[in-house]
Amino acid sequence: xxxxxxxxxxxxxxxxxxxxxxxxxxxxxxxxxxxxxxxxxxxxxxxxxxxxxxxxxxxxxxxxxxxxxxxxxxxxxxxxxxxxxxxxxxxxxxxxxxxxxxxxxxxxxxxxxxxxxxxxxxxxxxxxxxxxxxxxxxxxxxxxxxxxxxxxxxxxxxxxxxxxxxxxxxxxxxxxxxxxxxxxxxxxxxxxxxxxxxxxxxxxxxxxxxxxxxxxxxxxxxxxxxxxxxxxxxxxxxxxxxxxxxxxxxxxxxxxxxxxxxxxxxxxxxxxxxxxxxxxxxxxxxxxxxxxxxxxxxxxxxxxxxxxxxxxxxxxxxxxx
Amino acid sequence: xxxxxxxxxxxxxxxxxxxxxxxxxxxxxxxxxxxxxxxxxxxxxxxxxxxxxxxxxxxxxxxxxxxxxxxxxxxxxxxxxxxxxxxxxxxxxxxxxxxxxxxxxxxxxxxxxxxxxxxxxxxxxxxxxxxxxxxxxxxxxxxxxxxxxxxxxxxxxxxxxxxxxxxxxxxxxxxxxxxxxxxxxxxxxxxxxxxxxxxxxxxxxxxxxxxxxxxxxxxxxxxxxxxxxxxxxxxxxxxxxxxxxxxxxxxxxxxxxxxxxxxxxxxxxxxxxx
Numbered sequence: 005x006x007x008x009x010x011x012x013x014x015x016x017x018x019x020x021x022x023x024x025x026x027x028x029x030x031x032x033x034x035x036x037x038x039x040x041x042x043x044x045x046x047x048x049x050x051x052x053x054x055x056x057x058x059x060x061x062x063x064x065x066x067x068x069x070x071x072x073x074x075x076x077x078x079x080x081x082x083x084x085x086x087x088x089x090x091x092x093x094x095x096x097x098x099x100x101x102x103x104x105x106x107x108x109x110x111x112x113x114x115x116x117x118x119x120x121x122x123x124x125x126x127x128x129x130x131x132x133x134x135x136x137x138x139x140x141x142x143x144x145x146x147x148x149x150x151x152x153x154x155x156x157x158x159x160x161x162x163x164x165x166x167x168x169x170x171x172x173x174x175x176x177x178x179x180x181x182x183x184x185x186x187x188x189x190x191x192x193x194x195x196x197x198x199x200x201x202x203x204x205x206x207x208x209x210x211x212x213x214x215x216x217x218x219x220x221x222x223x224x225x226x227x228x229x230x231x232x233x234x235x236x237x238x239x240x241x242x243x244x245x246x247x248x249x250x251x252x253x254x255x256x257x258x259x260x261x262x263x264x265x266x267x268x269x270x271x272x273x274x275x276x277x278x279x280x281x282x283x284x285x286x287x288x289x290x291x292x293x294x295x296x297x298x299x300x301x302x303x304x305x306x307x308x309x310x311x312x313x314x315x316x317x318x319x320x321x322x323x324x325x
Numbered sequence: 326x327x328x329x330x331x332x333x334x335x336x337x338x339x340x341x342x343x344x345x346x347x348x349x350x351x352x353x354x355x356x357x358x359x360x361x362x363x364x365x366x367x368x369x370x371x372x373x374x375x376x377x378x379x380x381x382x383x384x385x386x387x388x389x390x391x392x393x394x395x396x397x398x399x400x401x402x403x404x405x406x407x408x409x410x411x412x413x414x415x416x417x418x419x420x421x422x423x424x425x426x427x428x429x430x431x432x433x434x435x436x437x438x439x440x441x442x443x444x445x446x447x448x449x450x451x452x453x454x455x456x457x458x459x460x461x462x463x464x465x466x467x468x469x470x471x472x473x474x475x476x477x478x479x480x481x482x483x484x485x486x487x488x489x490x491x492x493x494x495x496x497x498x499x500x501x502x503x504x505x506x507x508x509x510x511x512x513x514x515x516x517x518x519x520x521x522x523x524x525x526x527x528x529x530x531x532x533x534x535x536x537x538x539x540x541x542x543x544x545x546x547x548x549x550x551x552x553x554x555x556x557x558x559x560x561x562x563x564x565x566x567x568x569x570x571x572x573x574x575x576x577x578x579x580x581x582x583x584x585x586x587x588x589x590x591x592x593x594x595x596x597x598x599x
Binding site: 041044046048049051052053055056058059061062064070077119122126127129138140143144145146147148151157160161163166167170171201206210213233258261262264268269282283286287290296299300303307311314 | 332337350351357368409410411413418421422429433439441442444451470471477501530553556573577578581593
């Protein structure tokens with residue numbers, strides 16, 4: 005720590021002093037070879053850069069351009085300045101889609117991370133290799149199937165004749181059965197639970213791999229001190245998994261704010277606008293309602309929101325490492 | 326120090342509950358898929374005579390054969406090229422440390438958090454102007470581009486972890502960067518490349534948004550993209566819908582069960598690196 009000051013100050017001096025005479029005395033062919041090295045190095049990067057520039061950066065720049073225009077995709081576009089942005093930030097329906105996305109964080113992030121921590125700690129505690137592997141496989145399965153397919157499975161689960169209502173009736177809760185995805189109050193939490201279903205296995209496995217890196221003797225020491233499962237969980241497991249928890253939170257928050265497949269295939273944003281999220285709205289505005297400018301403004305605001313939420317999160321979980 | 330049985334019971338019960346939660350939707354689909362066609366099934370109930378033939382019918386109705394072929398073509402068009410370009414760029418950024426590479430790298434970091442929705446509308450018009458709407462080529466190009474941030478990041482991390490002496494030694498031997506790349510670096514990078522390819526396969530196969538936007542004809546889409554059309558056509562026939570959806574999911578589940586360990590490892594290290 006104490007050397008931080010002198011080192012950067014000394015380095016440039018040393019480098020300048022060292023390289024200048026060397027550069028002057030370097031034979032010309034070697035220098036030419038180094039220059040060619042740069043060119044060759046960039047040639048290696050070129051295909052990736054090209055694809056990224058043409059199919060990600062260029063559309064992103066176009067989106068910025070579109071967002072200042074009123075355009076239906078066919079006729080001449082009309083410049084409207086910030087009108088699309090003000091519309092997103094003032095229109096109650098557009099605004100509510102953003103709130104829904106944030107509400108989904110409870111189901112996409114909070115439940116899977118808390119549940120995943122608990123599951124990972126339990127799997128470690130049981131120390132049964134066979135059961136542990138089985139549990140991991142089963143919990144991970146929802147992460148593998150396409151989100152669109154997961155939505156179809158749950159549409160059937162939530163339907164009037166579906167398994168959710170069947171179970172509720174079986175335990176004497178006939179009164180609460182309903183068509184869950186058609187219910188204005190319950191549709192959004194119901195969609196959220198699909199996200200919990202998908203993300204739980206991912207968090208469990210990621211956290212479990214983190215637990216494997218925690219020194220086993222710390223667990224032994226805790227046990228010898230008479231700490232129970234919950235105390236060990238709080239004092240050893242959770243603090244030891246800071247980085248992994250950070251990754252789980254970051255990835256799942258992005259999946260909540262940018263959700264599309266699940267909502268599109270289960271409710272299309274309905275009933276009414278009760279489950280509308282920005283992702284589905286961008287699709288509808290852009291491709292079925294021909295409001296390209298508005299769709300672009302919403303998409304860019306969504307991107308900005310994701311950056312605003314994710315960057316501080318990453319800093320918070322990495323700062324002390 | 327073994328935990329007593331009494332202490333373990335609540336833990337096991339919780340774990341079992343979570344496992345049931347994970348598996349029930351799939352069991353529920355299977356149970357519905359095996360009911361007699363034309364009936365309206367209720368929840369989970371094992372039929373006395375499971376109609377396995379429903380899967381044969383669903384295979385025809387959902388037109389699975391062309392879908393499988395289509396998905397395989399897309400995977401073959403995306404994964405090898407994305408892997409090659411990413412490995413080359415990762416080598417340039419991680420081992421050759423090209424001047425100005427930092428700029429490229431920062432741009433890629435931006436791409437890592439970019440949601441697909443951000444670019445999907447302009448991508449549609451761009452692919453239209455290139456005359457590639459409704460072609461697999463258009464979708465392949467878009468997917469390669471969108472996988473670049475993660476894939477290059479992944480390969481750069483690999484090449485950064487390799488000892489510097491390796492590239493220095495080979496350049497002293499007079500091997501050019503390309504020879505050193507092909508003969509020495511790539512063979513050593515095979516495990517990293519293989520894990521990346523598994524992830525790229527899974528993501529290509531499960532691609533939904535880009536598939537439904539860029540390709541109208543469901544038989545040219547990915548398996549996941551074709552689900553949208555299938556549901557639209559058969560949303561009232563619960564039995565057939567579930568059988569068809571299970572068929573569409575089956576390939577990824579099979580691949581996952583076969584390569585399970587690699588998959589889990591790849592996803593985890595991918596997440597930690599990302």
